[in-house]
Amino acid sequence: xxxxxxxxxxxxxxxLGAAGxxxxxxxxxxxxxxxxxxxxxxxxxxxxxxVFALALILLYDLDENSLLIYNGxxxxxxxxxxxxxxxxxxxxxxxxxxxxxxxxxxxxxxxH
Numbered sequence: 001x002x003x004x005x006x007x008x009x010x011x012x013x014x015x016l017g018a019a020g021x022x023x024x025x026x027x028x029x030x031x032x033x034x035x036x037x038x039x040x041x042x043x044x045x046x047x048x049x050x051v052f053a054l055a056l057i058l059l060y061d062l063d064e065n066s067l068l069i070y071n072g073x074x075x076x077x078x079x080x081x082x083x084x085x086x087x088x089x090x091x092x093x094x095x096x097x098x099x100x101x102x103x104x105x106x107x108x109x110x111x112h
Contacts, residue, residue, distance in 0.1 A: 008061025031085045053081040
């Protein structure tokens with residue numbers, strides 16, 4: 001008898017459904033999108049632990065279920081990394097610039 005999937009993403013899908021997996025994927029890619037701005041600007045020293053945490057979670061969850069384990073370290077680590085990414089974005093005004101750029105791109109598409 002197998003007690004859990006040996007893939008974290010499959011386990012999320014099995015326990016939380018497609019909606020849970022989609023929410024996880026959206027939050028994960030949003031974090032990388034925001035971190036990419038800092039990487040391109042050369043501000044690696046501010047985000048290095050978040051990059052390693054997100055990369056570790058991705059690579060470790062390919063082979064093992066680590067995010068949804070009771071009393072596991074990976075879920076608090078993931079939430080802390082996401083919270084810190086959002087905190088940095090708000091602190092630097094990145095959140096408003098991304099939102100303004102999205103509105104500008106949407107209005108440009110609608111005007112054509």
